[in-house]
Amino acid sequence: MGADFSLRNRFERGLAAPICLTWELTYACNLACTHCLSSSGRRDPMELSTKEAKDLIDEIAAMQIFYINIGGGEPMIRRDFFELIEHAVRQKVGVKFSTNGTRIDEEAAERLAAIDYLDIQISIDGADAATSDRIRGAGSYDQARRAMDNLKAANFGQFKISVVMTRESIEQLDEFEALAASYGAELRLTRLRPSGRGVDVWESLHPTREQNRRLYQWLLDRPNVLTGDSFFHLSALGDPLEGLNLCGAGRVVCLIDPVGEVYACPFVIHDEFKAGNVRDAGFADVWTTSNLFQSLREPGNPGACGSCGSYDACRGGCMAAKFFTGLELTDPDPECVFGHGEAVLEKKRLTIRPTPSPDHSKRVPVAITSR
Amino acid sequence: MVQSAVRVFDSSAPWKLSGQVSLRDEAFGALAYHHGTRRLVFLKSRELVALVRNLEEFESADEAIDAVVVPAQHQRYVEALSSLFSSEILSGR
Numbered sequence: 001m002g003a004d005f006s007l008r009n010r011f012e013r014g015l016a017a018p019i020c021l022t023w024e025l026t027y028a029c030n031l032a033c034t035h036c037l038s039s040s041g042r043r044d045p046m047e048l049s050t051k052e053a054k055d056l057i058d059e060i061a062a063m064q065i066f067y068i069n070i071g072g073g074e075p076m077i078r079r080d081f082f083e084l085i086e087h088a089v090r091q092k093v094g095v096k097f098s099t100n101g102t103r104i105d106e107e108a109a110e111r112l113a114a115i116d117y118l119d120i121q122i123s124i125d126g127a128d129a130a131t132s133d134r135i136r137g138a139g140s141y142d143q144a145r146r147a148m149d150n151l152k153a154a155n156f157g158q159f160k161i162s163v164v165m166t167r168e169s170i171e172q173l174d175e176f177e178a179l180a181a182s183y184g185a186e187l188r189l190t191r192l193r194p195s196g197r198g199v200d201v202w203e204s205l206h207p208t209r210e211q212n213r214r215l216y217q218w219l220l221d222r223p224n225v226l227t228g229d230s231f232f233h234l235s236a237l238g239d240p241l242e243g244l245n246l247c248g249a250g251r252v253v254c255l256i257d258p259v260g261e262v263y264a265c266p267f268v269i270h271d272e273f274k275a276g277n278v279r280d281a282g283f284a285d286v287w288t289t290s291n292l293f294q295s296l297r298e299p300g301n302p303g304a305c306g307s308c309g310s311y312d313a314c315r316g317g318c319m320a321a322k323f324f325t326g327l328e329l330t331d332p333d334p335e336c337v338f339g340h341g342e343a344v345l346e347k348k349r350l351t352i353r354p355t356p357s358p359d360h361s362k363r364v365p366v367a368i369t370s371r
Numbered sequence: 372m373v374q375s376a377v378r379v380f381d382s383s384a385p386w387k388l389s390g391q392v393s394l395r396d397e398a399f400g401a402l403a404y405h406h407g408t409r410r411l412v413f414l415k416s417r418e419l420v421a422l423v424r425n426l427e428e429f430e431s432a433d434e435a436i437d438a439v440v441v442p443a444q445h446q447r448y449v450e451a452l453s454s455l456f457s458s459e460i461l462s463g464r
Contacts, residue, residue, distance in 0.1 A: 007413060011398045017395065019402065019411065064395040066411070091392065094406060117406055189392035 002319045011244060011252050014297040016065040017287065019252045020228075022266045025081070026073040026258045027360035031100050033125070033136045035205065037165060037267055038257070039196040040073040040215060041362035046259045051082045052279070056256070059283050067094030067117070071266070073258065073360075076103035082111060089117040099122060100140060101147025110148035113157070121162040121188060127175035131168050148183050151308075160226065162188040165215060166205040173218050177225075189219070189227040191212055191233075194324040194334075195267040196356050202325070209342075212335060213237060233317035233333045236310035247319050250275065250296035254287070262286045264296060267320035270357055303330020308340070317341070326353040380461075387427040389462040396420065396458035403460050413457050416431070419451050427464070 028043035048056065058067060068088065075081055075097055085095045096119040104112070104122075112118065118356070122144050126132030129141035151159050161180050163169055164239035169176075173189075180187040207215065216234040219225055219241055229243035244252070249265040256262055260278040263269055275290035287293065305316040317333020322341075324336045326348050332340035388394065391407045400414040401423075414420050422439045429435035436448045455461050 007399070007415065010397075013400075016397055053433075064393060066393055066402075066406075067409075068393070092406065094409070120411070 008246050014251045017065050018254050021065050022355040023256045024071050024258050025075040026078050028077045029073045029100055031137050031140055035198040037193055037198055037359050038269055039356055039359040042360045044259050048260055053084050056278055061091040061093050063284055070095055070097035074100055089115055101144040104147035104150050107152050109154035113154040114157040121160040123162045126169050127172040127179055140229050152183055160185055160186045160188045164190050164192050165207055166192050167207055170207050170211045171206050186226055189206045190228055191230040193267040195309050195320050199356055201326050206318055233314045236314035236337045246315055249319055250293040301330050305332055380456040382432040382449045385430055386432050386461045387464045388423055389460055392460050405459055408459055412460055458460050
């Protein structure tokens with residue numbers, strides 16, 4: 001089915017509550033992936049307490065938010081992880097959580113399999129240990145595979161294998177598809193953003209234009225591969241990809257971080273995109289009254305993209321990708337399929353780029369396998 | 372996979388909103404989320420939302436439609452319900 005532009009226009013003006021609410025439960029993580037979009041590692045001592053987290057879940061239920069995307073950090077590190085997700089599903093708030101899988105042993109797999117309305121996304125960054133571990137650290141691929149084995153043995157049902165598309169992983173699309181099929185799992189591919197620590201690796205790891213063209217065709221042929229609306233900038237190549245094909249930041253999407261800060265989307269953890277904190281007057285108040293969100297719901301200025309015949313298809317692309325590469329929000333996406341973004345980036349090569357804030361990376365350098 | 376027989380929406384039968392579905396009002400109508408299929412469906416008019424919410428009060432979908440819209444629009448709403456039926460938003464009772 002083609003994109004429904006009238007409905008998309010409504011979405012761009014915002015909804016009563018988000019469709020897609022991401023909640024990073026903790027900044028603590030036992031891995032140190034080079035592209036971590038939340039610069040995770042150390043737990044923030046101001047993290048929401050169990051009581052605060054449960055109150056937030058109650059508010060989410062009252063707002064009729066159908067499901068929440070839980071991430072981190074590694075969410076399973078929180079001692080109250082099961083208590084919180086069980087509190088959510090009990091109120092029919094579905095939970096989708098992203099994990100590196102290190103904590104899914106046989107016992108955890110059994111417990112997860114017993115919960116309704118639960119989706120699990122296990123992250124890998126390559127279809128083999130060598131490729132994946134270059135991003136995620138030594139041993140991480142094998143641990144993720146063990147988690148998948150445990151979920152399968154526990155009859156969890158269909159879980160998702162989640163992969164960020166880098167210059168390397170994008171060459172393994174067919175292998176990922178085969179791996180997912182071998183588990184009866186769904187495959188989920190998302191875009192590499194220059195957010196968090198990703199800002200340091202984006203330039204060397206983001207897909208080339210030629211790779212993006214191949215990815216677009218591959219996805220078009222496989223509407224069942226999930227993307228979380230990640231690649232709408234590629235819809236300028238022709239028929240729209242599955243999904244809403246719009247930047248949902250502050251309109252249909254937002255992020256709550258571990259200390260309750262609300263950001264416009266999971267990829268813009270930066271003061272400039274902070275809308276408020278759930279600790280002040282609750283989440284609904286931030287969603288409906290934040291000045292930032294109000295302004296994001298105003299009709300956007302297409303800027304330089306206004307004269308391009310494909311603006312309706314890609315809407316100028318991803319706000320976060322522009323911001324952290326030092327582009328203006330009215331510039332083309334840095335990965336514009338026609339190369340317009342690259343041209344502007346080239347001109348701005350010497351400008352200072354925004355630094356993601358806050359940074360919870362571990363202070364001690366983590367050993368990362370050499371390339 | 373074995374192809375099951377094509378199921379057709381029968382507007383003369385009684386229907387209701389599936390117990391697996393949550394409905395949330397929005398300015399354009401409503402969002403429906405099916406917790407089983409994890410699919411999001413858009414109801415693009417307030418009349419359609421009212422119709423879906425009240426289906427259970429009537430002996431048939433046809434009666435429910437007639438209570439909300441003029442006869443000239445009847446077929447359009449049968450089609451809308453039929454589409455919701457194929458997304459498993461409606462269930463028989």
